[in-house]
Amino acid sequence: MLFKVFAKDELPKLFDLLAANPVIAPVQKGVDQHGVPLFDFDVVHDFADLRLDYTSTIHSAKRYFLPYAETLATFTVDKGGWEKQVDLNIDRRQVLFGLHACDINALNKLDKVLVQSAYPNPFYAAKRRNMFIIGLQCTPRPQCFCRSMGTDFALHGFDMFLTDLGDSYFAEILSAAAFQFMARIVTREPGHDDHERYKAVVAEKNGRFQAKVDSSDLTKILDMEFESPAWKAWGDKCLSCGTCANVCPTCYCYGVEENVDLDLTGAVKTRRLHSCNLIDFAVVAGGHNFRPHSHARLKYRYYHKHRGFVEAFEEALCVGCGRCGEACLAGITVPAVIASVREGG
Amino acid sequence: MRGQLSYLGVELARPRVAFFELTSCEGCQLQILNNEASLLDFLSLVEVVNFREAMTERHDDYDVAFVEGSVSRADEADRLRAIRANAKILVALGSCACFGGVNQLKNRFRDLDWVKREVYGDFPIITQEVLPLSAVVDVDLCIYGCPIRKEEVEKIVTNLVLGKAISHPRYPVCMECQASQNICLFDLGEPCLGPVTRAGCNAWCPSNRRGCWGCRGPADDANLAQLEKIMAERGVSAEAMLDRLECFGGFATQADLLRSAAADGRKP
Ligand code: SF4
Ligand code: SF4
Ligand code: SF4
Ligand code: SF4
Ligand code: SF4
Numbered sequence: 001m002l003f004k005v006f007a008k009d010e011l012p013k014l015f016d017l018l019a020a021n022p023v024i025a026p027v028q029k030g031v032d033q034h035g036v037p038l039f040d041f042d043v044v045h046d047f048a049d050l051r052l053d054y055t056s057t058i059h060s061a062k063r064y065f066l067p068y069a070e071t072l073a074t075f076t077v078d079k080g081g082w083e084k085q086v087d088l089n090i091d092r093r094q095v096l097f098g099l100h101a102c103d104i105n106a107l108n109k110l111d112k113v114l115v116q117s118a119y120p121n122p123f124y125a126a127k128r129r130n131m132f133i134i135g136l137q138c139t140p141r142p143q144c145f146c147r148s149m150g151t152d153f154a155l156h157g158f159d160m161f162l163t164d165l166g167d168s169y170f171a172e173i174l175s176a177a178a179f180q181f182m183a184r185i186v187t188r189e190p191g192h193d194d195h196e197r198y199k200a201v202v203a204e205k206n207g208r209f210q211a212k213v214d215s216s217d218l219t220k221i222l223d224m225e226f227e228s229p230a231w232k233a234w235g236d237k238c239l240s241c242g243t244c245a246n247v248c249p250t251c252y253c254y255g256v257e258e259n260v261d262l263d264l265t266g267a268v269k270t271r272r273l274h275s276c277n278l279i280d281f282a283v284v285a286g287g288h289n290f291r292p293h294s295h296a297r298l299k300y301r302y303y304h305k306h307r308g309f310v311e312a313f314e315e316a317l318c319v320g321c322g323r324c325g326e327a328c329l330a331g332i333t334v335p336a337v338i339a340s341v342r343e344g345g
Numbered sequence: 346m347r348g349q350l351s352y353l354g355v356e357l358a359r360p361r362v363a364f365f366e367l368t369s370c371e372g373c374q375l376q377i378l379n380n381e382a383s384l385l386d387f388l389s390l391v392e393v394v395n396f397r398e399a400m401t402e403r404h405d406d407y408d409v410a411f412v413e414g415s416v417s418r419a420d421e422a423d424r425l426r427a428i429r430a431n432a433k434i435l436v437a438l439g440s441c442a443c444f445g446g447v448n449q450l451k452n453r454f455r456d457l458d459w460v461k462r463e464v465y466g467d468f469p470i471i472t473q474e475v476l477p478l479s480a481v482v483d484v485d486l487c488i489y490g491c492p493i494r495k496e497e498v499e500k501i502v503t504n505l506v507l508g509k510a511i512s513h514p515r516y517p518v519c520m521e522c523q524a525s526q527n528i529c530l531f532d533l534g535e536p537c538l539g540p541v542t543r544a545g546c547n548a549w550c551p552s553n554r555r556g557c558w559g560c561r562g563p564a565d566d567a568n569l570a571q572l573e574k575i576m577a578e579r580g581v582s583a584e585a586m587l588d589r590l591e592c593f594g595g596f597a598t599q600a601d602l603l604r605s606a607a608a609d610g611r612k613p
Contacts, residue, residue: 033534040526059526068524079354239540239568242516246523260507262386262499264352273524278516279565294566327523329531329540329575 002173004187005194011169013185015047018095018132024064025097026054044097052098052164055141060249060323061096061103065110065127068246068273072123072256075267082267090126100138102319104158105151106249107133112313113252123271132177135161137201143322145211145335151319152209165197211335214342215306215316221342222307226299230340235295237330238277244301244324244332245275250317253281276301302337347389350506357506363395363407364438365428367421368448368475369414372492373439380495387499390506409434409505411488415441415448415594416476429482434505437478438498440491440560444594447491449475453591477594486511490546491560491593497545514544517564518557522548530556536581538589541567541596562595569599583607 015023025044028037028051039054041061076083107128114121115128135158138144146152154161159178163170170190173179190198245251255274260267274281277297282290291297309317318334325333350357364374374396378384394407410432416422429435440446451460452474461472478484488498504511514520518539522529525548530537537556539548543564550557563569576586587603590596 030528030533032528032532038528038532058528059523063526077353079351082353237568237571239519239571240516240564240566241519241540243519243523243529246520259500260352260503260509262383262390262503264350264357264390264503264506275516275520278520280515292566294568327529329529330571 002179003190004171004173004182005165005168005190006171006182006185006187007168010185010187012047014181015050015097017181017184018097019045021093021095021132023095023097024061025050026057027051028054029058041096050097052136054098055139056100056144056321056323056326058323058327059247060106060321061099062106062110062249062251064094064096064131065107065124066114066252066254066273070123070271072269072271075269077260077265077267088122088126090130092127093130093132094127095132095134097134098136099133099158100136100321101154102138102144102146102151102321103249104133104135104154105146106319106321108154108157109250109309109313109315109317109319110252111157133158135172137161137163137205140205140208140210141322142210143326143333144209144320145213145322146320147206147209148211148213148215149316149318149320152206163198163201165194165201168194170194170198211320211322213320213335213338215338218316218338218342219307219310222303225341225344228341228344230337230343231299232295234332234337234340235293235298237332238294238298239330240277240279240294240297241329242275242278243327243329245277246273247323247327249321249323250305250319251275276304298332302334302341306338350390352507359390359392360408360505361394361406362391362409362411362502363393363405363428363432364397364411365395365413365424366397367412367414367425367442367478368417369439369441369446371413373413373441373490376492376495377498380499383495383499387502390502405431407432409436411436411438412442412478413438415445416478416481417448417473418471419473420471422476422481425478425481434485435478435482437484437487439493440489440562440593440595442478442484443487443489444562444597445475445477446593449477449594449597450591451475475594487513489513489543489561489595494546494549515565516544517567518542518544518546518548518551518561520544521546522551525552527551530554531575531579534579536576536579536585536589538572540575541569541572556589558589558592559596560593562593563599567599569596569603573603 023044024041026039027042027044027049029040030038032038038058039051040057040059044050074085114124135154159175161172173182253274253276254271256271258267258269305317350359410428416425437443441448501511521544522539530551535556538559539551539557541563542557542559543561545561587600590600
């Protein structure tokens with residue numbers, strides 16, 4: 001790993017260098033009823049709009065890789081037949097400025113399914129490869145349990161990662177592209193003092209974690225607790241609204257629909273993100289619904305993330321960002337669900 | 346005139362469609378007309394034989410009848426039965442036709458004669474309890490919304506012509522609202538029926554920072570009991586929630602249950 005340190009007033013210069021491409025970064029979207037700022041990712045044109053002090057965002061940055069709705073193909077149709085057009089947007093470079101460790105790890109998990117699998121998703125892979133990612137050390141909120149999920153640090157999946165040392169940034173440089181950009185601003189080699197300051201910042205961060213999930217032996221415990229009354233209790237609360245999957249940085253389920261244009265000369269195939277909590281998630285041809293009950297759907301969301309995915313990839317499909325629990329109007333949070341199931345209801 | 350309709354070389358019949366209105370504001374029919382960009386394409390897909398809002402000639406020979414509005418007079422019920430007898434497919438267009446719509450608000454008053462006197466004074470008028478179409482005739486398809494979304498009607502008509510299955514989202518508005526990256530209105534301290542209302546409007550109201558009033562009726566498996574708790578926790582009164590649930594008629598059953606539960610709760 002290559003480390004550099006640079007003064008804070010170099011950061012706007014780095015931003016301007018990168019801003020030749022669309023830059024996506026955390027911005028403030030409003031304030032809630034208690035006056036707490038609400039952040040989300042958006043395209044940013046001016047460094048002044050950036051909120052690098054953001055806590056978390058309402059929605060994850062997933063949509064810049066897996067849009068809620070994405071055109072997979074368009075078709076031109078005439079008497080003689082049809083022709084298919086596919087646009088992967090392969091040459092569209094973008095910059096993601098200020099992604100926390102949890103969200104970088106979320107992308108690394110998505111990579112396992114959508115890039116490194118037997119059937120890669122070329123739409124995702126194209127966007128992923130063309131995204132220049134600047135990571136940013138965060139300040140954990142009470143809801144964050146990334147530490148329990150082993151996702152509070154990112155080892156790869158980004159170009160550079162910044163830690164605020166007060167008057168300067170400590171930068172980890174991972175890619176050749178990042179190295180090139182760093183060569184165009186004023187940086188220096190970190191000294192002993194910088195290392196000590198870095199360690200102090202991280203120790204301070206580690207002291208802030210409050211929420212916890214005990215994931216030890218969880219795959220087996222989930223098997224044992226398949227019939228736990230806890231599932232029914234959570235299911236009774238669940239609105240089957242899909243908000244949790246929409247805000248989650250790792251949920252990737254989708255549905256595909258085909259629509260014919262009104263003038264019958266074209267058609268479009270669209271992929272829309274779906275959610276396993278929705279009533280029609282397990283409806284098959286003929287109309288049978290394998291999961292008509294909300295408690296079963298909710299249970300399988302947890303089974304996918306904390307059992308099936310773990311068995312397949314030796315890690316959970318959850319980075320502990322806490323977004324789902326915060327967004328859920330019914331107050332269903334991952335730490336509470338897992339704790340109740342571990343207790344056997 | 347217009348050539349033979351075809352898709353992928355397969356010839357398709359142009360359905361003869363008719364539009365009718367019962368008690369309504371005609372807003373849904375206007376929605377269909379006000380999309381100039383696609384109106385011509387829409388009109389070339391079908392043969393419109395009856396559309397008072399847009400043309401003067403009329404015929405009673407149609408395949409598909411789009412009926413807007415609710416039934417609020419005996420003569421409307423008779424008209425509706427005649428339309429049903431003529432049409433192969435009867436479509437309830439908009440929330441008035443599907444659920445009674447805003448008109449059914451008057452059913453909330455126990456004394457309908459009082460309502461009549463308040464609104465019309467001594468003017469002689471025949472009016473009765475407001476009913477959705479399905480209370481009078483069989484309805485083949487509902488297009489929800491107050492008003493309907495023209496994109497949805499266009500999609501449905503395209504699928505009718507192609508013989509494709511027609512389906513509505515079964516999940517609630519929140520799904521579309523979150524996919525539009527909205528801030529949830531509950532975070533802003535405002536109530537919303539999005540968690541229990543059928544999607545399909547692309548979260549029209551929340552995307553404009555207004556809570557959903559449930560115009561598309563309940564989503565499948567809507568969890569009203571939980572929404573009631575959520576509203577109560579956030580200081581929204583049961584009456585304020587009922588105002589929304591009763592506005593368009595889609596939640597009539599659920600609202601009645603809530604009202605009687607509340608009445609039972611008040612008993613000693
Ligand atoms: S867990 Fe919460 S956010 Fe997820 S579907 Fe259920 S009610 Fe909606
Ligand atoms: S399941 Fe919840 S906590 Fe886990 S990654 Fe998704 S949104 Fe974050
Ligand atoms: S989940 Fe972890 S990495 Fe993400 S913001 Fe919270 S503390 Fe930081
Ligand atoms: S604003 Fe309404 S529709 Fe949108 S997420 Fe919140 S409750 Fe659901
Ligand atoms: S948000 Fe609710 S009230 Fe508004 S159009 Fe959609 S269903 Fe109707």
